[in-house]
Structures are given as structure tokens and as C-alpha cells.
Amino acid sequence: MSWELASILFIYGLVVGSFLNVCIYRLPREKSIVRPGSGCPGCGYRLAWYDNIPLLSWVWLRGRCRRCQQAIGWVYPLVELTTALLALQVGYQFGLTWSSLLIALLGCAFLVLMMIDFYHYILPDIITLPGIVLGLLVAALPISEPPLATLEAALWGAGLGGGGLWLFAYLFEKITGKVGMGMGDIKLLAMIGAWLGWQSLPLTLFLAGLLGSVVGIIWMVVAHRDRSQQIPFGPYLVLGAWVHLCCGPEIYRWYFS
Numbered sequence: 001m002s003w004e005l006a007s008i009l010f011i012y013g014l015v016v017g018s019f020l021n022v023c024i025y026r027l028p029r030e031k032s033i034v035r036p037g038s039g040c041p042g043c044g045y046r047l048a049w050y051d052n053i054p055l056l057s058w059v060w061l062r063g064r065c066r067r068c069q070q071a072i073g074w075v076y077p078l079v080e081l082t083t084a085l086l087a088l089q090v091g092y093q094f095g096l097t098w099s100s101l102l103i104a105l106l107g108c109a110f111l112v113l114m115m116i117d118f119y120h121y122i123l124p125d126i127i128t129l130p131g132i133v134l135g136l137l138v139a140a141l142p143i144s145e146p147p148l149a150t151l152e153a154a155l156w157g158a159g160l161g162g163g164g165l166w167l168f169a170y171l172f173e174k175i176t177g178k179v180g181m182g183m184g185d186i187k188l189l190a191m192i193g194a195w196l197g198w199q200s201l202p203l204t205l206f207l208a209g210l211l212g213s214v215v216g217i218i219w220m221v222v223a224h225r226d227r228s229q230q231i232p233f234g235p236y237l238v239l240g241a242w243v244h245l246c247c248g249p250e251i252y253r254w255y256f257s
Contacts, residue, residue, distance in 0.1 A: 015054055041072070058077045
């Protein structure tokens with residue numbers, strides 16, 4: 001990939017990341033992601049265009065609102081930078097195809113869901129439910145290529161992902177009397193199955209469980225959290241699914257060899 005093309009992808013990623021920040025902030029609060037324009041979370045100051053340049057404006061203003069000087073969290077530039085790197089990764093690994101554009105779209109949805117679940121412990125239906133339908137529609141398109149699923153694998157993936165996790169959560173609650181899995185996680189796994197097929201589910205669940213356990217233990221030790229406190233599972237499902245998307249077949253071949 002030439003540096004000119006990489007620069008274009010990086011800039012487009014920053015711009016998309018700025019919009020994802022709007023979604024991450026407003027969707028849990030049930031606000032429109034279209035109007036009003038971007039503003040300071042503290043004083044409500046409507047940002048001028050030169051205060052809303054992805055990444056650069058945050059650095060120039062040293063992470064503070066121009067008017068009230070309230071600190072603007074590091075999460076905003078982090079999301080923009082992550083989206084730009086995601087665009088570079090997809091372009092480098094999968095090329096510039098329609099299928100790559102769909103993979104980038106899925107990656108953006110994953111990033112929004114991961115951040116919202118991490119901060120608010122919810123996975124909005126406005127993303128997961130249309131995401132399931134869109135994944136099945138994409139699988140039926142002739143432009144869809146691996147690692148995206150075929151239509152048959154997508155149907156099985158959505159059914160096994162959602163239905164299997166729902167059955168596990170139901171039995172867990174009946175046996176222990178505790179809620180072990182939210183409906184948002186179930187819908188997210190159905191969405192993952194619809195996009196990546198049933199083949200993605202074993203590795204996604206294994207990595208999600210492994211990462212969730214390790215981070216949960218560290219969290220309890222470092223932050224002195226009680227083990228009864230809720231830990232969001234969505235971010236780990238997203239990370240597991242993205243690892244499968246990027247190198248799932250290689251991991252399976254290594255494991256079975």
C-alpha cells in the first residue's frame with residue numbers, strides 16, 4: 001500500500017471516528033446523532049469547525065473546552081485514532097474492495113458497541129438488531145467475500161449465536177438464581193454470527209471468556225472491586241470476534257495441527 005493511499009485511509013478513519021464519538025456519547029442518552037452539532041459536554045458550547053478537527057483540535061486545545069476550560073476526556077481522540085488504525089488495517093489486510101468496506105463498517109459498529117457497553121453496561125438494540133439483519137443481507141450479496149460469512153453460515157451463526165447463548169443464560173439463571181448474561185450480549189453474539197458465520201462462535205466465546213476472566217481478576221485486585229459487581233462482557237465478545245475475523249483460520253490451523 002502506498003503512503004498516499006494509507007494517508008487517505010487514515011484521514012477518512014479520523015473523520016469517521018469523530019462521528020463514532022457522537023454515537024458513543026448520544027445513543028445511551030437516547031439523543032439524536034444528527035442534531036444539534038457537536039458541543040462541549042460541560043457548558044454546551046457549540047464547537048466551531050476549527051475546534052472539531054479530529055485528533056488535531058484536541059491536541060491543540062490540550063484536551064480542554066475553549067470556552068469553559070473543562071477537560072475533554074482522552075476517550076475522544078482515542079476513538080478517532082483507533083478508527084483510523086482500523087481503516088489502515090482493513091485496507092492493508094483485505095485490500096480495497098466492497099467486501100473490505102463492509103468489514104470496516106462492522107468494525108465501526110463493534111467499536112461503538114464496545115465503548116458504550118464499557119461505560120454504560122448496555123448494548124443498544126438500535127445497533128445490534130439492525131446489525132443482525134444487515135449481516136444476513138450482506139451474506140446474500142454477491143460482493144460478500146471471506147472472512148464474511150456465506151448465507152448458510154450466517155443463518156446458522158445468527159441462530160446458534162443468539163439461541164445458544166440465550167439457552168446458556170437461561171439455564172445459568174435457573175441453576176444459580178443469578179443473571180449471568182444480559183440480552184444485549186445475546187443479541188451481539190447473534191450479530192457476530194450473522195456477519196462471520198457459525199465458525200466464528202467457538203473462538204469468539206473462548207477468547208471473550210479468557211479475556212473477561214483475566215481482566216476481571218486484575219480489576220478486582222487493583223481496583224478492589226467486589227466479585228458480585230457487574231463486568232461488561234460485550235467488549236470481550238467484540239475483541240474475540242475481531243481476532244477471528246483477522247486471523248481465525250490461521251489460529252484454527254495452528255491449533256488442530
